[in-house]
Amino acid sequence: MADVRTHEPDAHDSVYAGLLGSDAHWAFGTDFEDPLAGVDTTVPAGVEPAALAAYCLMLGDDALVLSHRISEWCSRAPDLEEDIALANIALDLLGQARLLLARAAAADPGIVPALPEGSPVPDEDRLAFFREDDRFRNVRLAEVPNGDFAETIVRILLFSVARAALFSRLAGSRDAVLAAVAVKGGKELAYHGDFAGRWFVTLARGTEESRRRLLAALDGLWPLWPEVLTTHPVERAVAEAGVGVDPADVRAEVDAALDAVLAAAGVERPDRAPLAGVRGRTGRDGCHTEALSRMLAEMQVVARAHPRGLW
Amino acid sequence: MIAGSTGRRASADGGAGAATADADDRVSEVRERAWAAASRVVDPELPMLTLVDLGVLRGIEVGDDGAVVAAITPTYSGCPAMATMRDDLLRELQDAGFADARIRIALDPAWTSDWITPEGRAALAAAGISPPGAAPRREGPVAVRLLPTRRAVRCPQCGSEDVALSSEFGSTACKAMYRCLACREPFDHVKEI
Numbered sequence: 068m069a070d071v072r073t074h075e076p077d078a079h080d081s082v083y084a085g086l087l088g089s090d091a092h093w094a095f096g097t098d099f100e101d102p103l104a105g106v107d108t109t110v111p112a113g114v115e116p117a118a119l120a121a122y123c124l125m126l127g128d129d130a131l132v133l134s135h136r137i138s139e140w141c142s143r144a145p146d147l148e149e150d151i152a153l154a155n156i157a158l159d160l161l162g163q164a165r166l167l168l169a170r171a172a173a174a175d176p177g178i179v180p181a182l183p184e185g186s187p188v189p190d191e192d193r194l195a196f197f198r199e200d201d202r203f204r205n206v207r208l209a210e211v212p213n214g215d216f217a218e219t220i221v222r223i224l225l226f227s228v229a230r231a232a233l234f235s236r237l238a239g240s241r242d243a244v245l246a247a248v249a250v251k252g253g254k255e256l257a258y259h260g261d262f263a264g265r266w267f268v269t270l271a272r273g274t275e276e277s278r279r280r281l282l283a284a285l286d287g288l289w290p291l292w293p294e295v296l297t298t299h300p301v302e303r304a305v306a307e308a309g310v311g312v313d314p315a316d317v318r319a320e321v322d323a324a325l326d327a328v329l330a331a332a333g334v335e336r337p338d339r340a341p342l343a344g345v346r347g348r349t350g351r352d353g354c355h356t357e358a359l360s361r362m363l364a365e366m367q368v369v370a371r372a373h374p375r376g377l378w
Numbered sequence: 379m380i381a382g383s384t385g386r387r388a389s390a391d392g393g394a395g396a397a398t399a400d401a402d403d404r405v406s407e408v409r410e411r412a413w414a415a416a417s418r419v420v421d422p423e424l425p426m427l428t429l430v431d432l433g434v435l436r437g438i439e440v441g442d443d444g445a446v447v448a449a450i451t452p453t454y455s456g457c458p459a460m461a462t463m464r465d466d467l468l469r470e471l472q473d474a475g476f477a478d479a480r481i482r483i484a485l486d487p488a489w490t491s492d493w494i495t496p497e498g499r500a501a502l503a504a505a506g507i508s509p510p511g512a513a514p515r516r517e518g519p520v521a522v523r524l525l526p527t528r529r530a531v532r533c534p535q536c537g538s539e540d541v542a543l544s545s546e547f548g549s550t551a552c553k554a555m556y557r558c559l560a561c562r563e564p565f566d567h568v569k570e571i
Contacts, residue, residue: 101483102460102483103483103485104481104482104483105447105449105480105481105482105483105484106482106483106484106485148544148545148547148555149545151545151547151548151549151555152545152546152547154547155547155548155551156547158454158456158458158551159454159455159456159551160456161456162452162454162455162456162457163455163456165455165456166455166485224522228520228522231520232519232520235516235520243486244485246486247485247486247488248455248485250486250487250488251452251454251455251485251488251489252455253516254488254516254571255454255455255571257516257520258546258569258571260520260522261522261523261524261527261546262546262547263522264522264523264524265524265526268524317520320519320520321520323519324519324520324521324522327521327522327524328522328524331524
């Protein structure tokens, strides 16, 4: 039989053919051996490295955990376009998480879990896959299990608006890495917020059933919302040092943006008390709902089974 | 604006005179050869564009020791093509005789679709992908844009302006999906960012 060729062979014919150095492309993240390769990660003068690392973990864990929740929609969204949209949003957040966790590890290598000698797992993956749930510093809004599509839309809206406002100020951070991550991520979050805001209004003004679901989602997530804009001592410390942002400083701006969406949707702010912490400790302190443990068990199981794995 | 073959760490403090000028010439020559090699590399997901057309290749630096460092920037934070771009660049540089070439990440300034060159925009359109308009400027307080993004998009197949957005997201992080209401063909549009 004749050799059928549709094009001249090139370096992209085989996904394996063009790889150099390592072939560690497939299991962890989006592989670049070091996502901060050649980037100056010196901690600015006057900043406590441990505080900067803890702050980067807070932002990075928010992005990582929410990314994972959103990625659970893959192949299960209401239609193909929304499936692709949610996968794209999850990917952007995963990329932000990767940079933030890598920045945390570079600021304070002491936070990175130790693995067997010779393990090829990079620092940001060690943080993602080898920390226990009580070491995660994400807000609980990011971790609660998925509900329906309306619940995911509300969650993306709340998170994106708050994080976009935070990042617009973080762009002025004295830490050049955080500033760069914030400028880049801010554009992505604004796009996510627009997507979620349009769906929020569509669902609120759609059918009786879509409105009922949207209101239920907003009501259910509202107790988790205050934690996102409550100042943690670590946030206060990095804000005072000029490398972080105190979320209290963006509260008015975030409220205004959210109120504009609620008004367009004809929806009132729910009257729900904040979800309490345990003796004042919340997600930022590593005090989580049981849902995070279950999520991590699934997310981490393969990596933990193969701590020396070369993927 | 593409940085082009900018940036170098060649010694500039060796005093005035012919020796310094010769060293500068050598560095320029190395940088130009390295740039020529690097600028042949295409984007793995948009192979009609070189990394220069896309604005991802930010510059070539030549160290005091003659080592070549190419700087690339991700289009999106989670761009999964970075490793392939790195490997393709390294291979091209090594083939051009730069055995010790390295790749570094440049996060600042952040990539914008405005950096796609006129040649790149023409190549996108010729391949059936609608090129981006001007990137939006988001200044002032954060705000959610509830109305669909208005774009002057033409169908890259038939040229009609009678098009409709299918999704603000597409097959890669950098694209949205449209369909043409005249010729009925779906097509990708590179997002403005």
